[in-house]
Amino acid sequence: xxxxxxxxxxxxxxxxxxxxxxxxxxxxxxxxxxxxxxxxxxxxxxxxxxxxxxxxxxxxxxxxxxxxxxxxxxxxxxxxxxxxxxxxxxxxxxxxxxxxxxxxxxxxxxxxxxxxxxxxxxxxxxxxxxxxxxxxxxxxxxxxxxxxxxxxxxxxxxxxxxxxxxxxxxxxxxxxxxxxxxxxxxxxxxxxxxxxxxxxxxxxxxxxxxxxxxxxxxxxxxxxxxxxxxxxxxxxxxxxxxxxxxxxxxxxxxxxxxxxxxxxxxxxxxxxxxxxxxxxxxxxxxxxxxxxxxxxxxxxxxxxxxxxxxxxxxxxxxxxxxxxxxxxxxxxxxxxxxxxxxxxxxxxxxxxxxxxxxxxxxxx
Ligand SMILES: [Zn+2]
Numbered sequence: 001x002x003x004x005x006x007x008x009x010x011x012x013x014x015x016x017x018x019x020x021x022x023x024x025x026x027x028x029x030x031x032x033x034x035x036x037x038x039x040x041x042x043x044x045x046x047x048x049x050x051x052x053x054x055x056x057x058x059x060x061x062x063x064x065x066x067x068x069x070x071x072x073x074x075x076x077x078x079x080x081x082x083x084x085x086x087x088x089x090x091x092x093x094x095x096x097x098x099x100x101x102x103x104x105x106x107x108x109x110x111x112x113x114x115x116x117x118x119x120x121x122x123x124x125x126x127x128x129x130x131x132x133x134x135x136x137x138x139x140x141x142x143x144x145x146x147x148x149x150x151x152x153x154x155x156x157x158x159x160x161x162x163x164x165x166x167x168x169x170x171x172x173x174x175x176x177x178x179x180x181x182x183x184x185x186x187x188x189x190x191x192x193x194x195x196x197x198x199x200x201x202x203x204x205x206x207x208x209x210x211x212x213x214x215x216x217x218x219x220x221x222x223x224x225x226x227x228x229x230x231x232x233x234x235x236x237x238x239x240x241x242x243x244x245x246x247x248x249x250x251x252x253x254x255x256x257x258x259x260x261x262x263x264x265x266x267x268x269x270x271x272x273x274x275x276x277x278x279x280x281x282x283x284x285x286x287x288x289x290x291x292x293x294x295x296x297x298x299x300x301x302x303x304x305x306x307x308x309x310x311x312x313x314x315x316x317x318x319x320x321x322x323x324x325x326x327x328x329x330x331x332x333x334x335x336x337x338x339x340x341x342x343x344x345x346x347x348x349x350x351x352x353x354x355x356x357x358x359x360x361x362x363x364x
Contacts, residue, residue: 025319025344026279029225029266030234032119033259034112034161035241035301036286038103038312041083042096042325044068044075045253048293055249063250067257079257082264087284087316092323092362095312100329103311105288106356107334110301110308112241115287115334116167122338122355135169139351141338143173145232148347154231158184158221160238161211180212184220192223207242214239214255218262225266229275232345237262244290247299267316281317281344285337313337315362319344323361332359 039046045067049055056063069075077084087093095103107114107124113131118124120140128136146155155175157168162180164170170177178184181200185193200216214237221235237259243251263284270276289310291297301308311334335356342349343363349355 024279025281025317025346027231027270027276027281028233028317028341028345029270029280029282030232030341031237031259031263031266031282031284032116032235032286033237033240033256033284034286035244035288035290036256036259037290037298038095038097038310039292039298040076040079040253040256041093041312042076042098043072044077044079046293046298049249049298055247057248057250059250063253067253079253080260082260082267083314086264086267087314088324090322091282091314091316091320093312093314093325094330094332094359095310096325096327097310099327101326102330103313103332103334105309105311105334108303110288110303110305112161112287113163113167116164116236118334119285119287119337120168121351121353122335122349123351123353124335125353131163133166135166135171137169138353140168140173141342141349142168142175142232142234144342144349144351145345145347146173146175151231151345154229156224156228156230156232157234157236158217158224159234159236160214160217161236162209164236178217178220178224181209184223190223190227193220196220196223207238211238211242214258222266222269225269235266240286244299278318281315281320283313283315283337283341283344285313285334286311315340317344320362321364326361 045063050060050063067078069078094101105115107118109129111131113133114128117128117136120142121138122141123138125138142155142157145151157164157177159179164177164179168177183197196216196219200212203213217237225233239255240252243255267282270280288301289308290301291305292307297305333356336359339349339355339358340362343358
């Protein structure tokens, strides 16, 4: 009897052990695409914008051929196929305000530095009120994770925009922040990193020296992921915001479509790699929203633009319940992302500033 009970207990422990092992997030990849609207995430291409000559380069035919369907489910899937197949089936998506599911900036500014600071610090510091703000005095979650013994030296950030050196306070944080035209690969670049650096130097620079094209940031981050094998990786794409400001709807949509394809590439890589497979969570969001089309404000954002506080987020990973597009009414805030990321990794983010609570339905 005793032996049988012992055997049963052992079997139970083994089952529980295997179960929790399979559910564990050991790596996290945080991805942002700057100022991408929830409207396009959940409804796909907006025909009211695509039909306006000033926004469509006189080629609405291309836009309608490439991204349009009268059916909203088809339409959003044409724009973001990975989002509306794999993430919608296996992950979670928040922010469809038509269904009453809301994600907001908690900060009152609705532009980039305050938004990224809110994402990374889990806290609104109202003193952080310009894109030119000094190095961030507030501890961020990447820095916190890099201080954990198991993660030390396993954290890195890649951003198209040069402000990330300040937003993440690179000198203080202690992990690499490769931003804008920083060369990648440090003192011992791989052959690929050499090539990326050379091509970036000679590339078209539509945003001046403040921001490189997303393609460079993506290839730098992929090379780092494959060779340095970080446990915490942040990738920040910037073109969605830049093309929207420029009123170029086609380029805005194509930048988002490309980011979706890159997330698929990242997911395919991690799911085919023994270190990362079934142990890696992707957290995807944006720094702020934009205005709506009726007021011709979709190109802009900031305090003077109604609705620019409206954002979204998506999560995909082994410990995340497959809720898909969350269709119940609810209210989340951007400041909840930092603790959510920490909890997914098995830590509680504590800092010298308050940290908002994690999203309960992500970390359960
Ligand atoms: Zn902007």
